[in-house]
Amino acid sequence: MCGRYVMARAVGDLVAEAEAEADANLELRQSWNIAPTADVPVALERLIDGKPVRQVHVARWGLVPSWARDIASGVRAFNARSETLLEKPTFREAVLARRCAVPMDGYYEWKTGPGNTREPYFVSRSDKKLSWFAGLYEWWADPAVQAGEPGRWLLSASVITLAAPDPETSEPALRPLAELHHRMPLPLAGPDLEQWLAPGNLGATEALALLGRVLGNAWKTAEGLRVEPANPAVGNVRCDGPWLLDPETGPGGTAAPGVVPALF
Incomplete structure (x- = not known):
């Protein structure tokens, strides 16, 4: 699954790496320490004047x-299982027409x-570049806000997950992922x-074929991911900062509670 992750790039860097346009209000x-219900960036493509245009939205x-x-219906829909996308009413329409990345x-897993x-671990690319994971998005009109008023439309998204590699049969490069959790983002x-x-x-039929191609290449893409211990404080959503990537450091560079600093 994917329930916490890191997104610490500057807007300009993210837009450049996505080769996209930034939403005007981005x-x-x-x-x-991003948790479900937080605002997150997504990349999607829309047809504008008949041409696909990639954009980054929040x-x-x-x-x-x-x-x-x-x-409130979105609270538990932060992940979408790849096996049931076309069966679940929540995701069925989105997979046909509203796919995003x-x-x-990197993301955390326990x-x-x-x-x-x-024990928390941080999963990220070995080359420190951004990872992209398959997602779905939807636009929802708030019935409490009149048409044309600010805040009427909400953009929301889910991360698609798949079964993790089998610990018994996976390739050596995938063994750390396989032993971490039984689910992972796609x-x-x-x-x-x-x-x-x-x-x-x-x-x-087309959506299933597309999903099948992406799933078929998932392990090859995942070979570039590494798994490293993370700070136990990541379990508290109120904790935030780059120190969460160090299992032995607390806020401000101090020793994490219960951890004895190394002397050499």
């Missing part, structure tokens, strides 16, 4: 379908440790990213 806050993490009565510096403890790269973002309405 505002991003660096965060090393969306609420947790997809709110257009037919939802209120925003969610950029991350592993069960000794004594049933939960990575995109190269032609898969281009095809996933391509605008237009797909039929169910």
Whole structure:
């Protein structure tokens, strides 16, 4: 699954790496502990004057379908399982017409440790470049806000997940991921990213074929990911900062609670 992640790039760097246009009101806050319901950047493509234009927007993490009565329906829809996208009403229409990519510096995952403890890890690209993961987006009209008024439309998004590699049969490069968790976000790269973002309405058969191609290349893309221990404080959404990537450091460079600083 994907329940916390890092997005700490400057707006200009993100837009340049996405090879996209920035939404006119694009505002991003660096965060090393993004949780569901937070505002997150997404890349999507729209047809403008008959031509596809890639844009970066800010969306609420947790997809709110257009037919939802209120925003609360998105609280649990921050992830979408690849196996059931066309079966679940929440995601069924989005996978046919509203696909996006969610950029991350990396994401956190928890592993069960000794004594049933939960140990956090940070998953990121070895080359420190942005990772892109398959997502879905929707526009929702707030019934409490009149048409034409600011705040009427909410953009929201979900991250698609797939089953992680099998620890018993996976390639050595994938073993750390395989042993971390049974789910992971669906990575995109190269032609898969281009095809996933391509605008237009797909039929169910076409959508399944596209999803199948992306899933078929997922492990190859995931080979560039590395898994490293993270700071236990990441479990508290109120904690934020680059120190969360160091398991032995607290805020301001101090030793994390319960951790003895190294002397050499």
